[in-house]
Amino acid sequence: MEMNIKASxxxxxxxxxxxxxxxxxxxxxxxxxxxxxxxxxxxxxxRVVTQMKYRPKLSARSLAGARSFLIGLLYYDPSAAFVSGxxxxxxxxxxxxxxxxxxxxxxxxxxxxxxxxxxxTSALRPDGMILTPPLCENPHxxxxxxxxxxxxxxxxxxxxxxxxxxxxxxDVLAAEQMTAHLISLGHxxxxxxxxxxxxAASALRYKGFSxxxxxxxxxxxxxxxxTGDFKFHSGLEGANKILSRRTRPTAIFASNDDMAxxxxxxxxSLGLAVPDDLSIAGFDDSPAASLVWPQLTTIRxxxxxxxxxxxxxxxxxAKTADDEVQVDVSSTHMVLAHELVIRLSTGKPGKRL
Amino acid sequence: MEMNIKASxxxxxxxxxxxxxxxxxxxxxxxxxxxxxxxxxxxxxxRVVTQMKYRPKLSARSLAGARSFLIGLLYYDPSAAFVSGxxxxxxxxxxxxxxxxxxxxxxxxxxxxxxxxxxxTSALRPDGMILTPPLCENPHxxxxxxxxxxxxxxxxxxxxxxxxxxxxxxDVLAAEQMTAHLISLGHxxxxxxxxxxxxAASALRYKGFSxxxxxxxxxxxxxxxxTGDFKFHSGLEGANKILSRRTRPTAIFASNDDMAxxxxxxxxSLGLAVPDDLSIAGFDDSPAASLVWPQLTTIRxxxxxxxxxxxxxxxxxAKTADDEVQVDVSSTHMVLAHELVIRLSTGKPGKRL
DNA sequence: CTGAAAGCGCTTACAG
DNA sequence: CTGAAAGCGCTTACAG
Numbered sequence: 001m002e003m004n005i006k007a008s009x010x011x012x013x014x015x016x017x018x019x020x021x022x023x024x025x026x027x028x029x030x031x032x033x034x035x036x037x038x039x040x041x042x043x044x045x046x047r048v049v050t051q052m053k054y055r056p057k058l059s060a061r062s063l064a065g066a067r068s069f070l071i072g073l074l075y076y077d078p079s080a081a082f083v084s085g086x087x088x089x090x091x092x093x094x095x096x097x098x099x100x101x102x103x104x105x106x107x108x109x110x111x112x113x114x115x116x117x118x119x120x121t122s123a124l125r126p127d128g129m130i131l132t133p134p135l136c137e138n139p140h141x142x143x144x145x146x147x148x149x150x151x152x153x154x155x156x157x158x159x160x161x162x163x164x165x166x167x168x169x170x171d172v173l174a175a176e177q178m179t180a181h182l183i184s185l186g187h188x189x190x191x192x193x194x195x196x197x198x199x200a201a202s203a204l205r206y207k208g209f210s211x212x213x214x215x216x217x218x219x220x221x222x223x224x225x226x227t228g229d230f231k232f233h234s235g236l237e238g239a240n241k242i243l244s245r246r247t248r249p250t251a252i253f254a255s256n257d258d259m260a261x262x263x264x265x266x267x268x269s270l271g272l273a274v275p276d277d278l279s280i281a282g283f284d285d286s287p288a289a290s291l292v293w294p295q296l297t298t299i300r301x302x303x304x305x306x307x308x309x310x311x312x313x314x315x316x317x318a319k320t321a322d323d324e325v326q327v328d329v330s331s332t333h334m335v336l337a338h339e340l341v342i343r344l345s346t347g348k349p350g351k352r353l
Numbered sequence: 354m355e356m357n358i359k360a361s362x363x364x365x366x367x368x369x370x371x372x373x374x375x376x377x378x379x380x381x382x383x384x385x386x387x388x389x390x391x392x393x394x395x396x397x398x399x400r401v402v403t404q405m406k407y408r409p410k411l412s413a414r415s416l417a418g419a420r421s422f423l424i425g426l427l428y429y430d431p432s433a434a435f436v437s438g439x440x441x442x443x444x445x446x447x448x449x450x451x452x453x454x455x456x457x458x459x460x461x462x463x464x465x466x467x468x469x470x471x472x473x474t475s476a477l478r479p480d481g482m483i484l485t486p487p488l489c490e491n492p493h494x495x496x497x498x499x500x501x502x503x504x505x506x507x508x509x510x511x512x513x514x515x516x517x518x519x520x521x522x523x524d525v526l527a528a529e530q531m532t533a534h535l536i537s538l539g540h541x542x543x544x545x546x547x548x549x550x551x552x553a554a555s556a557l558r559y560k561g562f563s564x565x566x567x568x569x570x571x572x573x574x575x576x577x578x579x580t581g582d583f584k585f586h587s588g589l590e591g592a593n594k595i596l597s598r599r600t601r602p603t604a605i606f607a608s609n610d611d612m613a614x615x616x617x618x619x620x621x622s623l624g625l626a627v628p629d630d631l632s633i634a635g636f637d638d639s640p641a642a643s644l645v646w647p648q649l650t651t652i653r654x655x656x657x658x659x660x661x662x663x664x665x666x667x668x669x670x671a672k673t674a675d676d677e678v679q680v681d682v683s684s685t686h687m688v689l690a691h692e693l694v695i696r697l698s699t700g701k702p703g704k705r706l
Numbered sequence: 707c708t709g710a711a712a713g714c715g716c717t718t719a720c721a722g
Numbered sequence: 723c724t725g726a727a728a729g730c731g732c733t734t735a736c737a738g
Contacts, residue, residue: 013715013716014715014716022725023724023725023726024715024716024717025717025724026723026724028716029724031716032717037724038723038724041723055471055472055475055476057416057476057714057716058476058477058478059411059413059714059715059716060416060715060716060717060730061715062412063410063412063715063716063717063730063732064717064718065718066717066718069476091458092458095457100455100457100476101455101457102423102454102455102456103440103454103456104448105440105441105445116448118408119408122408122410123409123451123453124411125410125411125412232643236646261644262644264646265645265646266646268646287640287641288641288644288645291615291641292618293589293618293619365730365732366731366732367732375708376708376709376710377709377731378710378733379708379709382707382708384732389708390707390708391708394708409731409732410730410732412730412731412732413730413732414731414732414733415714416713416714416715416716416730416731416732417713417733418714418732418734419733708738709736710736711734711736712733712734712735712736713734714733714734716730717729717730718729719729720725721724721725721726721727722723722724722725722726
């Protein structure tokens with residue numbers, strides 16, 4: 001017969017142990033699902049735990065043990081849909097695993113970025129950190145992380161390097177498929193808006209585009225290619241330029257949605273019907289892609305899935321940190337599937353041109 | 354002359370005390386900026402701290418003391434620009450104060466929502482929680498929070514209630530100003546797309562609209578008012594309906610940007626020029642508002658500032674929890690200034706109609 | 707102004 | 723399968 005000894009405040013492991021008539025070590029074993037506890041004992045303890053609403057305190061577990069049950073997410077651009085998706089996936093996986101996600105927004109060009117990271121890791125002692133672009137490439141961040149000996153996973157880094165696990169999608173393949181989609185609709189003159197040279201995705205997406213064009217024996221017209229900066233305005237400008245020529249493409253594929261929306265704006269201001277006069281495709285499936293008319297054909301990045309996997313890897317490495325079964329995730333590079341989202345901004349080339 | 358006693362691993366308060374030749378209590382005082390330490394002693398300790406790169410461990414501080422230096426942010430809609438802004442402001446203020454932000458994305462209609470909150474508060478023991486709509490109104494969340502005795506602040510709740518601090522903007526005033534702006538441009542027939550009845554902002558914004566109309570002796574035509582659900586599609590539908598009537602308004606004001614973008618799409622599909630044939634105004638200044646052509650006239654909510662203030666209130670209440678000077682924030686309701694963002698989607702009523 | 711002692715609530719390492 | 727002891731790194735309450 002158990003009885004409540006203290007009703008107020010939150011119960012500690014000692015309270016539970018006393019009520020259950022076992023040692024705190026046994027309660028600890030049960031809470032951590034460790035083997036080596038009699039089924040009856042385990043069930044009995046579990047019952048008491050439920051009854052007393054006992055929840056281990058993170059700070060105590062963290063101080064005594066080797067894990068903090070905290071995962072850090074470092075990001076830069078706050079408005080990006082990309083980060084939203086990543087955070088969503090990370091937070092859900094964390095909850096499932098009894099972990100918590102601590103977010104930190106930093107400026108990519110902050111002079112004290114290294115210290116900020118250092119501050120975060122040494123105070124919090126997270127079991128792992130997740131980096132999103134462009135932080136994946138920031139030497140100060142990477143160095144601070146290495147020095148703190150905090151495990152970390154990169155999401156969509158520029159390139160995979162040995163010893164740093166990463167999760168990504170296949171940008172080249174996605175761009176290739178999108179281009180093939182346009183070609184299959186009947187387009188032969190296809191324009192392309194590139195991203196800025198200093199971002200990894202830019203080159204990869206252009207590569208996919210030109211690869212598909214070449215595969216179908218179509219020329220990549222220089223006049224139809226423009227280099228933007230991933231922002232709306234550059235898409236608008238690029239499209240204005242491309243569409244002002246004597247010969248126009250019947251479709252333009254932009255390296256991201258924001259620029260694709262710029263193309264759409266350009267087309268509308270020029271009185272071109274989309275997709276009849278001009279098909280437009282983007283990349284990202286940002287929220288805005290479904291908030292325009294016609295809705296944008298685009299590529300959906302597996303942001304949430306990438307984040308889930310990143311969390312997974314970090315938790316696993318924390319768990320097995322000093323186990324016999326060393327799971328080495330340090331050279332794991334995962335590639336997740338994307339999704340072609342065909343909407344109304346692409347169609348067969350019109351008859352009007 | 355100090356010398357490094359242990360170079361490896363991270364130094365603890367004991368290490369610092371030994372090197373500095375003081376007690377750990379003195380180091381603790383210095384780290385917490387407590388008064389009652391000789392300036393010389395303080396400076397000396399500070400020097401050793403810097404030299405050894407000492408950083409107090411959060412878990413130890415949390416376990417021993419009354420504060421966790423953790424603030425929780427509970428949100429529902431992950432894609433919302435609103436949440437992004439709030440998080441941005443919260444994370445920055447937290448860093449300044451040496452706090453960290455733990456985020457948790459929950460489903461508004463999850464059956465175990467109360468338990469989720471309970472789990473979070475009892476494991477993490479955050480010094481405070483921030484809630485965003487529609488969680489501000491969720492009885493399970495509020496009850497779980499109250500039971501856990503975690504202080505919390507509501508951002509833009511439906512209504513202010515005694516004992517629960519809140520931060521908001523003045524929706525009525527903002528809608529009034531936007532309407533006045535349209536009227537000042539010369540519009541007399543102005544349509545309005547309402548938000549869903551179950552969201553507080555809906556009624557407030559409509560109130561501001563009708564108040565301004567009345568102030569200028571203009572009628573609110575029932576045929577020009579439509580009730581949407583804050584989503585793109587409902588704006589599109591509402592506009593289609595309103596614009597299909599014999600008499601059309603020369604301007605439509607939507608209760609949020611997503612619906613305003615729906616109006617824009619409708620206008621474009623009907624061949625109406627914006628703003629010449631139809632002026633369109635939104636509410637939120639979402640990212641998409643600047644990603645369309647013409648860019649949307651809208652209202653910018655002070656999301657980041659609201660979050661900063663919320664964090665501020667929580668930190669203050671945590672600090673003074675058992676001080677003599679009790680700052681009671683429990684009945685504080687702050688109202689922050691918004692901003693009218695006039696862009697190209699509004700203009701003088703055209704001559705064509 | 708400064709410090710010695712106790713304790714926060716867990717896990718670790720060890721013993722049986 | 724179970725437990726007693728020690729200790730994680732700080733703050734609190736107290737003493738001087």
